[in-house]
Each structure stands twice: as C-alpha cells, then as structure tokens.
Amino acid sequence: MPRWILHVDMDAFYASVEELDRPELRGKPVIVAGPEPRGVVATASYAARKFGIRSGMPTAQAKRLCPQGIFLPPRFDRYEEVAQRIRAILGEYSPIVEPISLDEAFVDLTGTELLHGPPEKVAEEVHLRIPKEVGLSCSVGLGPNKLVAKLASDAAKPGGLKVVRPEEVQSFLDPLPVEDLWGVGPKTAARLREKGIRTVRDLREVPLGLLRSWFGPKGGEALWQLARGIDDSPVTPVREAKSLSHEVTYPEDLFDQKQIVSELRRLSFLVVDRLHEEHVLAQTVQIKVRFSDFTTYTRQTKLPEPTDHPLLVAAEAVGLFSRVEIPPGQGVRLLGVGVADLVPAEFRPLPLFVDPNITDAFHEVRRKFGPEALSLGQAGLE
Template sequence: MSRKQVIRGGGAGRGRGQGDDQGCSILHVDMDAFFASVELLERPELRGRPVIVGATGARGVVLSATYEARRFGVHSAMPMSRARRLCPAAVVIPPSHGKYSQVSRGVMELFRSFTPLVEPVASDEAFLDVSGAGRLIGSPAVVAEAIRRRVHEEFGVTCSVGVATSKFVAKLASRQCKPDGMLVVPADRVVEFLHPLPVAMLWGVGERTESALTRLGIRTVGDLARVPPATLKRELGQAAGAHLAALAWGRDERPVTPHVPDKSIGAEETFPADVHDPDVIRRELLRLSERVAARLRDGGHVGRTVSVKLRKSDFTTLTRARTLREPTDVAQEIYAMACELFAAAGLERVRLRLVGVRVEGLRPAEGAARQLSLGERERGWREAERAMDEAVRRFGTGAVVPASLVRPRFDEMES
C-alpha cells in the first residue's frame, strides 16, 4: 500500500503541509523488487506469493525476490540453493533480461519528462534533481508523488522515493520507506534521521570497515558522528575517515550528474558444473556476444576492444583482449574475436566454471565510420541483428535466436 512520510520534529512553525520539503530537491527513485515485479505483470496469479527470479542451476544466484519471499530472509545475490532452503514454497522464475531492459528504458524516459537531471545508477534506480520543476509541477514532494503515480499507471510496477537535500540522504530515505512509499527528510531533520541508523548503512562501510568501527565501539551513525575526525582518519585512513565523518552529519556535496555512457559493456555466465567441452563453451560465448551486442545497440554505442574472461575450476581467472580494426555492435564480429581469444588462451580442454565477454572503448554509434571489407555486402549481419532486436521488442526475449543456440543449454541438459 502506498505510504507517504515526512520526518517531523518540534521545530517552530513546522506544519504538515508547505515547507516540509523546502530545499529537498534531490530524489532517489528505487523500483520495488524490480525484476520480480516485471515478471508478475505476465503472471498476475503469483501476486501475494513468494517469487524468486534467478538462475536455477546449482550455482545460480537470486536476482530479485518479492517481499513475500524476503520475509523468509531471501535477498538478491544470495545463492539460489540457500534461497530455496529458506523458502521452499517460493516460485522460481528464470530471468528475462530483455523485458527488464525494456521497462527500465521506459521508466528512465518518464523520469526525464520531469527533469533533464537524471542520473541512473542501475536499471532500477536513479537520482533526480527536481529543483527546476517547481514552477511547472510543484514542490519536490509533489513531483515525487507524480512520479510514483505515473510509474504505476504506465508500467504496472511500484517504486519508492526518498526526498532530501543530498543524494546520500535521499537514497537512505527511499530504502527506509520500501515498498511503495515516499519519505521526505527535511533539511533541519537530517541529523535526527541519520543518527539512529546502523553504521553499516553508510556508503563505504563494508564488512571490514564495519568490523573496524565495531572494535571502536561504533555501532550507529550517531556513535560515528561523536568520534573526532582525526581518530577516524588514523584508524581508517585519510580518505575513508574524512568521507565517513562527513556522511555522519549528512554532508554530501555531489550533484546529480546526467548519465555518462558506460566505458564498457559485458556479460558473463557461471556454469552449473565445470565445463571442458569447447563446443559448449563456444556456444556460451555466442550467447554472451549476442547479449553484449544487443546492449550496445540499445544504448547507441559501438566499441573496438573485445575481451574474454575465463575462470578455471580452481578460481584462477584469465582475461584476454584484442582491438578490432573498426568499432562494432555486431554480435557475430564480437563472437568471432571472442573465439579467437579463447583459442589463444590455450584452455580448450581445461575445466571452466565461468566465461565472460566484454566490449570496451565505447563511442556513439551515430557517425562512427565503417569501411566494408573486400567482397562484403552492404547489408549483412548488422541489419539482421537489428531485425532481431525489433522482433524481441515485439514478441519478447527468445523470439529469434541464432540456430546454434536452439540446442539445449548446458544446465538444461543436466536437469
């Protein structure tokens, strides 16, 4: 159920209406259980039940889980085997990345209809600076409510929005009001909001840093705020100590920066069991090349450097890279180079647990020069793959695939 909250206190003149969000021009919009929510659009009969999205193999991990599954302790990045033990009644759905990308693109475009200052940080979350939207739309809280309403009306999924004076506080606020909520943290209530929170919720506090802080008796953000910055710098290092000291008092000067294209685009796959058959590995390289190329075209990029990642059964990882003559967004060209790199690595009969493909050196596809090779037709793989993109948009992921990928996947053959 939709929830609207404002952190309130006893400040003079602080009412329930105008003024609570004054100066709170930063929004953090976070989709609720995004991948699972998109899957439920096509399977509404599963609403209200625990649902997990993720690879079903023995080494698969959870990508997303409904809040019904999260009540059992299931969370993203958890091994699927553990998730199934925690919630044996859950319905497990293999991921369909094309569907998520399509909804994500639409949601980001919706955000940009409110403000050009949109900074995506993942496919399911973004920061917005709505300081320029007040005259046309209303206060930041009004903008946040309009975004939440339109996301639900146009895409059938829900989101939670944090409204604050900084990116850091806005992100914490969106997390605190999940699912399907909005939380405004007024400028004069930031410290009141932050200090009771566990110190692990601060950006930059991982397991190692949390252990170091616990040894110092620091368990909450308020505890951290009371430690002299010099002590934090001595214990954690100059940069980390200064960073956490600032965050403990809600100081975060970073602006919302509109999206800068990724420097690289890649995809990887962990096999459910170690693989030494080069034919199976090359089929997976083709599948990954198709995925990377589709993401390049979707983002309007081409790239020149292709790399492969090969992880052996003992977790030793090798990477190999080579630069193409010309930038590309064509899966067949990426795949051909990936196969060359795989062969050059000398691992064709070595057991592998993971393979990956990545394209680097990205530039805008528009205007990128391309010279035909001798005897090459003007219309070929590039046009065919763009036609496949259109088929996927119309009919869904898997509507058209290369013939060699029609054969069962490794994990399907093992089941």
C-alpha cells in the same frame, strides 16, 4: 540554491515485473534467479523473502529454503522495456536522471521548481504515477543530496515515500546503523563496531582528528562528512549501453603478431573497465579487424556465462583473432574489442575457477594507477 535529489527504487523489481505479466503469480513466492548449480537469486518477491530468501543467495540454497517457490529465469529485455518507461516518466521532471541499475535512479530536481512545482509535490506525483502508469510499486526518497535521498527511499520501503528536509537530515541519520551510510563497507563497519561505534550518532561524536588517525586523512574525512549527511556528489546522467566497445585505427599498420595480441589485450581491459563502471557483465565478446586493404572482419563468440573478468574477455578476443585469416602481405589497420548481451552484475554466477576478489583487486589497481599500470603476463591468457 538548495539541492533537491529524488531517489526512486522499484520494489522487488524483476519479480514484480513477472507478477505484472502473469497476475496469477501475485502474492506467491516468486524468485528470479540464474540456473543451478552456479546461479544466484537476483530478486525475490516479498512473499519469497518471508522464507529467508535474499538477493545474491545461491539458487540451490533458495530452493532448499522454499521448495514451493516459483523460480523464473530473468527476462532482461522485458525488464529493460519497463525500466525505460519509468525513466521516461522521471525525465519529464528533470533532464538530469542517473539510472543506478534497471530498477533505481536518481533525479536532480534542483531548480526545477518554476517548471514543475515544489520538489515535494514532484516526489508525491512520481510516487503515484509509477504504480498507476506502469503497474509496479516503488519507493521514493527526497533529500538534499544523493546520500540522504537513497537512505530516505530505503526507509520508505516497500511502497512508501519519505521526504527529508535539510533541517531534518541529522535527526534522520542519527539512529541509523553506520553500515547504512553509502561508502561504509563491511570492513569499515566492523572496525567501527570494535570501537563501540554502531550508529551514525556514535560516529558523529568521534572527533575528526581521531577518525583521521584511524582511517587515514581521506577515509577519516569521508566518514566525518557522511555522519553529517554531507554529500556533494553530482547526479550524473549516463547513457544506457546496449554494447560497449573500444577500437583504434593505427597510424601505421601492425604486422607484429605479439603487438597485435597485446593491443587486443589492452582494448579488452578498457572494455572490462567500462563493464565494471556500468555494473554489468557481458556474455558476448566481439572483435573487429581491418586490414591494410580495408577488408574488415568481425567475429563474435557467446560465452557459457556472463563475465567481467579481464583475462577471460582478453582470451576470447585473442582467440577470435586467431580465427581470422590474415590476407598475405596485409597489416592490421584497425582493431576493436566489444562486448554485448549485457546483464546486471547481480547475475554474476558463483565463482568456479576464478576468485572474484582477484577481479576486484585488478580493477582497484587500474583505477588508481591507470589502465597501463597492471600488465598481465602473456601466461595469463593461456
């Protein structure tokens, strides 16, 4: 059975929600951004983009480019509310909906034809219903896989609908720059450019053997497939997490302070892995401690800014534990570390003390070799 994947991407989502709630802002340069000095722009309305404002740009720079801009702090609860209404609409067409962020989702329409009609008709319906029922503009792409569906909705931006049928995939992809392909990062794109490869068509003309010799067997194979619009990755429904936590009940109570600290650190790292997977940052760190006599304490702390840095989260967890008074003679029966107040990762503040590349490298090593592989020294916590 041919696959049909829908990709829905809301246009300038946070800024559009602000305009929806305050119609007097419509058409103005609305910029949803974190506070100065270290905040960044999350979303700029199309009117603001005319001034050169882009997501990820420091708020201070955006203010210089567009002093007349309307700078608003994010209201995640409201965006989440709207996102849920959009997801509910999508859920009417398929049980397999994968939200990528608050404003973007894949829907697997494969095999839904008997219930809902041809996927192309569903795409048209979704494209009409979201603006009508939610009041916001969206871009919709439909294709035989996630790669093509996402590129189709990109091509339809803003506010359009683009269907790419299987027989059209190659002619659709060929003129696109290679960096548009999902999985071709800036580094790979730069290496390809050095070799004179700019478009997907150029890439497709490179023999597999050559790609393998340039990028390794796996990397070469992946590029070869991308250039042909081949992508078997499934649409994976995920539950939205309001908070994330890991807890363990120990077969034997823990008495050793060092062991407790190392457990808190391990649990923190597991929680941070989840943050990274979900592309969110957390502003609150929580711990739960249960002693031998079942008395249970929870403690939490709000950080000055959201983070997904493993050492920061671990240091907070250990710090919280140090404020729990251990009843005499009691061991620790259960430990839990959790995070809450989650915000999308695009709100990551500009680095102050911590090089974000370090975090990336940390996650990379743990992804490859498992959570136990990288044990950061005790010194890292202090």
